[in-house]
Amino acid sequence: MTAPAQHNPADTPADSPAVSLLDPELLTDPYTGFGRLREEAPVERVRHLDGSTMWLVTRQDDVRTVLDDPRFVNDPARIENGPGDMRATMLASVGIPEDYIPYIADTILDSDPPDHTRLRKLVSRAFTVRRVNELRPRVEEITADLLDRLPGAAGDDGAVDLIEHFAYPLPITVICEMVGVPEADRPLWRDWGTRMMGLDPARMASAFREMIDHIHAMVAERRARPADALLDALIAVRDDDGDRLTETELVTMVLTLVIAGHETTAHLIGNGTHALLTHPEQARLLREDPGLAPRAVHELMRWCGPVLFTRPRWAAEDVDLGGTLIRKGQGVEAVLVSANHDPRHYTEPERLDITRTYDTRGEHHLGFGHGLHYCLGAALARQEGEVAFTQLLGRFPGLALAVPEDQARWMPRPGLRRLVELPVRLG
Template sequence: MTTSNPFAATVDEHPGEPHLASPELISDPYGGYARLREQAPVIRGRYLDGSPIWFVTRFDDVRAVLSDPRFLNNADAAPGDAAKGGRAGVMRMMGLDGELSSLLLGSILETDPPDHTRLRKLVSRTFTVRRVGELRPRVEAITEELLDRLPDTADNGVVDLIEHLAYPLPITVICELVGIPEPDRPLWRDWGRSLLSVDPATFPATVRAVADYIHGLIAARRAAPSDDLLSGLIRTHDEDGDRLTDHEMVSLVLTLVFAGHETTAHLIGNGVAALLTHPDQLALLRADPDLTPRAVNELMRWCGPVQATRLRYAAEDLELAGTAIRAGDAVQVVLVSANRDPRRFPDPDRLDITRDPGGPGESHIGFGHGAHYCLGAALARQEADVALRALLGRFPGLALAIAPEQLEWIPLPANRRLARLPVRW
């Protein structure tokens, strides 16, 4: 996939300022954000649309922002003119307004309590650790089916793991959970490619196509309910309509499907690439597959696909790491920088799948923190665990088919994603 940078003009308008879409931060996020992190804990910079933001890059400060209710996700609830820039500004640049824009700007990811609490409760039961654990046999079966087909997809002995494993595994799982019929799933892959291209010429039409599809699927599920998440949401709507509107249902399905497969696909892709370029770590994992859960956490810290969260907005005047933040100011916390902060992680740039988390749970914040901690984190960890175990077990000679420096990274701000992952065995 090739992606142009529609935000290049706003980068040029603010020379010398840190900009989320600057080529330096996109091409070398680890080095670029490390320089910002060591310059100061909080630095003034620019968002994709050129609006001013504060970059927060150190681990403790990032956690503090993500757990502080004074930092809002909903720009409309923030004081001043916060709602005019940021993601709303990006939607305008992409040609979106009205209903289509609100599907994205009003998603569960953009809300605060009590709306966020209400929406999250409606879907959280599907993603509990227990429910995810019950899914494991199905995830393993899907993975084995995909691996069975891999040899048939080879071109001169080379297979693209993004296309034939990393993407189809999580999209199959989330579509089965939500209730997307199997024949329609390739549509979501095409829509995902279109949205990730961030092309204003196609972006609005793609969002409209997704919204129309979900409206149609809701109608079909109303006529013939099934044992899936969407049918459950419809029952909630029809039995207690004031708790979930049709618009919220469409926005939820859109968010769950895209968030439920895009990031996991690239966690798997990035993780496999990292292991194949670190033979010592690959050898450790091959020798002891029970290290896989710890390896997945380390890969999420070291090369997680999501590098920055959505913007937060200060609800009042406050101080952060010695910096005065004014009510309505936009704050951009940077996960990729926090996860390599030497104040938190010894030798942070070294990939070490035996790294001690220092206690129960995760030491990194690749899945976020606080009220907006990733709803599907347990599922993403499980899918990555299953994929790595099965892939390395099935193909002991797995290796990159190109030199590491030839890996093609999609130039998408705040994301780390491979266009392709060519391998042979």
């Protein structure tokens, strides 16, 4: 049998074409764009905003390998004779000052064992299924309060922006209460998140600087006046045993928890609501049977989850991936959106079906990632989605889009599928 041809980027001229993450097809319709790559070029070179190139991996089996195989690491600086700290280089290229880079480049999301194990252990107890279930009454209370206010948020045309007045406030309130961010400071985080997720390097850099300075001030305040939140527990760990958590890691952990704990969940709620309203038969099923909510959230996360691809991984040794040779030190982007629509794993993958079932147990989509870096807050995000969708549809049975489906405004940002706004009529 003839071995599959192996593609090595070292054999490719440096100026040869590579897929650009700013390709209009990938920005405006990532399902079709990345889906085409999955079928035609499942392991392909991609050019980042800073001009660097990596491999783009689009089929589910290959994506699972990248996310779960120890030969792929999150920290390229660990690779002997490897590329060095590529993350710091990328951040510097978009204007992040050198003294702020460690707070962004050395997070729990970017670490490998044993650091990842140590950091995750410090916060994992706050996100167990039992702890999250205990939060459900509070999540329901926050949701009900936001829904009470929605009619008063309608503009002159009678439309309400569900992103502004529901999808964002719910998860940011929940995570800020858990972490211990004062209520008065929460609008700042909304502004920082918006700037950070945009494409303007100067606005992105200023958002990071302001967030990091703010967390330092918040930590100092809580050291002087402790409360009872996750932040206070992390401060106690830091002050009692600096070997378990450095000051930089403390600030970085707060930054990561708050941003990761509300941005993706907000857009799961936004994207999911848009999907349900454009598939009224699915909305009707969920409205008539709220018990479908857990399956609905999983299906919405598969079908229109906000995270399109993961943070880069780097090959710690030569790896054959789908017939392509990934050389030691080369970076790989694992594309979740194409993996979640892979016809090799799903019957009619483009069909939204909140009653979808599988022959085997476990989570079949990759919306929350896979392997060692599976989303720490997945249980909380699922719960917030379940509460949000069921209460929203139950409270407003006549809920409908206020603009035609083809006029929905999606932010053209690589890596994240999110609505700029979601104008609805409450009915």
